[in-house]
Amino acid sequence: MRVLVLGSGVIGTASAYYLARQGFEVVVVDRQPAVAMETSFANAGQVSPGYASPWAAPGVPLKAIKWLLERHAPLAIKATADIDQYLWMAQMLRNCTANRYAVNKERMVRLSEYSRDCLDELRAETGIAYEGRTLGTTQLFRTQAQLDNAAKDIAxxxxxxxxxxLLDRDGIARVEPALANVTDILAGALRLPNDQTGDCQLFTTRLAEMARDLGVEFRFGQNIDRLDHAGDRVNGVWIDGKLETADRY
Structure with missing residues (x-):
């Protein structure tokens, strides 16, 4: 079975690797000259399941209105006649309640925990090196209000x-001695000891090498124009003006 993967970031490359390991014929297409040249290039490099959270959250609708006036906003909405975009926006708004946020976040955290466990297994099986560290992460709160607002996420x-x-000022200095002289301006911190860090681009590059060894074909410098589809079924992908087909996409 032939599978076409669009994009060679960390997700696309990892998908290709696991598919090839299961015996699929895999082709990865990307407009860049190498893997991990866009979002995965300057990634923060954190593996933090506990911080996984949905964009649809209480307060986001009001923030979105303000973001529309900003040049470099984290959320951009393009005017279009596509009804599907407005249906998607309506679904997002419906999920901006406190109850739905809690449900969706809990699901995302569980999925992210599973993803981290898969990463641990991959590292143990392959010995892949990407400057990974398993020392946890610490989120600092400058004000008591910020610390109080974290209560729902902690739940x-x-x-x-x-x-x-949960760390007080003494705990912050214990975990990170470099902050000992500035704890007086901090209200507290949240430490997640099972979090990890690493170089996302390096990880993706080395995983791509392993994927090639399994027979994955990477095709760079090719622009993905659009999907050829009928309803929810994808029949092919238009790449540089030509229709590319596969068994799965």
Whole structure:
């Protein structure tokens, strides 16, 4: 079975690797000259399941209105006649309630925990090196209000069984001695000891090498124009003006 993967970032490359390991014929297409040249290039490099959260959250609708006036806003909405975009926006707004946010975040945390476990297995099986560290992460709060607002997220961590540690000023200095002289301007911190960090581009590059060894074909410098589809079924992908087909996409 032939599978066409669009994009060679960390997600596309990892998908190609796992598909090839299961015996699929895989082709990866990307407009860049190499893997991980866009979002995965300057990635923050954190593996932080506890921080996984949906964009649809209380307060986001009001923020979105303000973002429309900003040049470099984190959310951009392009005017279009496509009804599907407005249906999607309506679905997002419906999920901006506190109850739905809690449900969606809990699901995302569980999925992210599973993803991290898969990363651990991959590292153990292949020995892939990407400057990975398993020392956890620490989120600092400058004000008591910020610390108080984290209570709902902490409740999700407890519900999902994610280990965490609330730190006072002495705890911050203990975990990160370099901050000992500035703890007086901090209200507290949240430490997630099971979090990891690493170089996302390096990880993707080396995983791509392993994928090639399994027979994955990477085709760079090719622009993905649009999907050829009928309803929810994808029949092919237009790439540089030509229709490319596969068994799965």
């Amino acid at each position: 999700v961590l407890e519900q999902s069984g994610v280990p965490y540690e």
